[in-house]
Amino acid sequence: MTPHPKLSISGLNKSFRNRAVKVLSDINLEVADNEFVSLVGASGCGKSTLLAIIAGLQESDNGDVLVDGAPISGPGIDRGVVFQSYTLLPWLTAQQNVEFALRETRYDPKEIADIARHHLDLVKLSRFADSFPSQLSGGMKQRVAIARALSYRPKILLMDEPFGALDALTRGQMQELLMQIWQEHKLTVIFVTHDVSEAVYLSDRIFVMGLNPGRVKETIPVSFARPRTGDEGHDPELRELQARVLRSIRQETSGQDVY
Numbered sequence: 001m002t003p004h005p006k007l008s009i010s011g012l013n014k015s016f017r018n019r020a021v022k023v024l025s026d027i028n029l030e031v032a033d034n035e036f037v038s039l040v041g042a043s044g045c046g047k048s049t050l051l052a053i054i055a056g057l058q059e060s061d062n063g064d065v066l067v068d069g070a071p072i073s074g075p076g077i078d079r080g081v082v083f084q085s086y087t088l089l090p091w092l093t094a095q096q097n098v099e100f101a102l103r104e105t106r107y108d109p110k111e112i113a114d115i116a117r118h119h120l121d122l123v124k125l126s127r128f129a130d131s132f133p134s135q136l137s138g139g140m141k142q143r144v145a146i147a148r149a150l151s152y153r154p155k156i157l158l159m160d161e162p163f164g165a166l167d168a169l170t171r172g173q174m175q176e177l178l179m180q181i182w183q184e185h186k187l188t189v190i191f192v193t194h195d196v197s198e199a200v201y202l203s204d205r206i207f208v209m210g211l212n213p214g215r216v217k218e219t220i221p222v223s224f225a226r227p228r229t230g231d232e233g234h235d236p237e238l239r240e241l242q243a244r245v246l247r248s249i250r251q252e253t254s255g256q257d258v259y
């Protein structure tokens, strides 16, 4: 038990089709302030559904989702979300996309412009503030999406396979950038990924989800010292950890062609 968890989920269940299909079963987990956790598991185990429930974009059948001890009620600015698809508005520039996210805050237009600029700077995209999404690479678009999610200073950043569509080089750069931002800004991050080495590189703990129904079947701590350089990949201990996570995922899927 974490003394004052940033996020606490207990007894959560979720089904679809009038409760005919159970997707998430008795989810119980806690995430500490400033902790970086990943959700991994076979395709269809409910990672995105769980993230969407934490984001307040979907409702659970029952159970509690608490942020700083208070139950969530729908989406809120205490939780920023980044999806794999960049979800930028194509007719707005990078700067305007971030400003748009702040339109219902208490800030005046000048403050909104300053906050947007600051966050584009944070993701090293100041030079492209006036570019439209069509003029940006995949990595750049995702940096705008991250700037947008961080601009209203959420307590928790929820990321659903944010780097899944990027090439390996860009993906590595984005992981480094995220690590830097996470370390400097003391964020709590919940990160969904299919990439076990990515989960191990980034996380303090990995929740391995089981399949049919989706549940947290194992919690694996990653105790490698930070800052991590990415060169730890050759470390036998780290390789063993990756193998352990993979084994845990595969145990669920033996005989099924899902991962």
Ligand SMILES: Nc1ncnc2c1ncn2[C@@H]1O[C@H](COP(=O)(O)OP(=O)(O)OP(=O)(O)O)[C@@H](O)[C@H]1O
Pocket (backbone or CB within 6 Å): 016, 017, 023, 041, 042, 043, 044, 045, 046, 047, 048, 049, 050
């Ligand atoms: N709106 C919906 N209506 C009915 N079934 C749904 C709905 N959304 C998700 N599901 C089902 O719930 C299960 C979990 O889906 P979810 O997308 O959360 O899994 P996932 O682990 O994120 O998968 P992937 O890794 O492939 O993205 C799947 O079987 C999916 O078909």
